[in-house]
Amino acid sequence: MKKKNVIWIALAVLMFAAATWLMSSGRKAPENTGKQISFPRRLKPDEYRRMKARQRQLMLRMVAGRSDEMQEGSQSAVYDPMLVALSVSEQRDTMLIFETAELAGSPVVRMLINCMPEESVQDLNRLKEETGIDPFENLERAAVTGDMMLLEGDFEAARWENIFDEYKSENYGDSGVIHRPPGGGDGGKATETYAVWNNEMLIRAQDEESSRKVIDLLEGREEYGGSVFEPEDTYGQIYGRIAVEDALNFFPDTDDDMAARFSQAVDSIGFHLDATEDVALVADMSGQQPEMTRDVASSLGGALSLARMKARAEGQEDLAEFLDFARIDPDEGSFSMELALPIEYIRERLGECAGE
């Protein structure tokens, strides 16, 4: 065999060997699809079971004519006590409901707890010892409206005497206790009243009358005008609705023209936040004028896109990544907005304390 041929053969073998080595690293190629986020759109099976478990037999006094199914007079049926209690609130344009027990178990909250400073952990333990309530164990759900706050959970071990030691307490109705503030209502002093119902619901209301009203309603002495929030809409870990003006307060940098158009076009904002894995938010907005709503949806989509581009250009990668998942889904007279924070992103931002 000629020497030249040997060189060619050796070169070919060497190149095949090098190619084999280069292509056999065993490292994976990038994922074919991007990160998929599961947005809260309807009750998941667990949430349906949760909804059903909360409904129980209550004897309520119905107001006539609210719906075909409701008849005047006392009527026993299954209701979610907290949703019933919320109907007493008069400022419920903004109404937030927190599934505190589920939130406590969610990855993002667990990471935040891991990252809590030692002082805060000690404060939490002190609170638990003094009140007998462990926020992570005993609290099931919390609701906030403009004039009322409700906490639901297992308060059998609560030390009410410690919590309301300066309050005047009196039993009310079958299972209620009213805690009046000292000197409440006199000379501009605090009128906020607390009430506990059945050792499962703590009610903070603007005045004593509202507290009594909640207990009366739950025990069938006050007329019930119907649910202010449908049980089928109780999906996610934080949900409810926000008044348009309250929503705009979250975005103080919004220009006046956009804010004015938004206020005109949107009447109500319902939202659901899911934190079972990633943090995913869906806000449903609707208005009376379809064309104006569509116009606002387009502008909002553009604003989100511009904000993302600006963040990218200014090197604000955190904000840009957050806005990567922003999406507007327009419909006739309404639109929904999706925003998400992937759990990996939160873990990365929190650093080592978040754990694996």
Add this chain to the structure above:
Amino acid sequence: MKRISFAAFDLLKEAVARKWIVAVSVLITLMLLTLAFFLRLDVVDGALAASRFFGRDMGSDIRAVDIELKPLFQAAGGLLFYSCLILGAFITADFAPGLLSPGRIEHTLSLPVKRWELLTGMFSGVLILVLLGCMYAAGGFTVILGIKTGYWTSAPVVTGLLAVAAFCAVYGPMLAVAVFFRSSAVSGAAGGLIISLGIMASYRAEMAGMFQPGTGRWIFEILTAPFPRIVKLSTFAMNLDYAVSTDWLELVRLIAGHILFGSAALIVGILGFDKKDF
């Protein structure tokens, strides 16, 4: 170098005369014109507000144009990559057998050009031809979507370049086989076989698990190891612009591996060509 360029240029002249090349050029042009005239994209402040194709609503989500168009770019990237390999193998299968055919090769060899230069020139000519086709399709796609949306990305062009790197690994063996058999059918079949083996090699780790540990698995792993990782490279090509963190080292290794594989096969062809008595 000059003589290699001459051989490459000769092949390109030959290619232009082929009807297949004209047909593919027309097909790419028609696809680009369809996109240009029938795809309507409504962009508001960098967000894609509405998209219509042939007047039909293609989804009404409003979101950043690059994110909304990501699936389109990925699909186009995949189409470009595999079209380049499959159509490329199909169209170029008869180039080398034609140039090496009796009567013609004797004339070519009478020119002042060495045999290895001739084969290297043919190899380079085919790659230039495929590169031009890919750049025409990818560049046209980028320009049309860029004008319509204001979003400019080099991703399709880079995908085209990666497709050419993959085709290098396919055409090297095709050319070597053409030297030995001088048959466009056999050359095309070799291309098809390399693409198939390349797909298999991309999944060799998963497939090896189907074999019992021992000699059978070992033989399978040895046999599939040298072949190009076509699917892996195509995955890079389709996600290049979008992956959160591209493994650049792995990508460079893959590109180099494909080019080396094709070049090694070319050397085998050159060895065979040297021994042929025309």
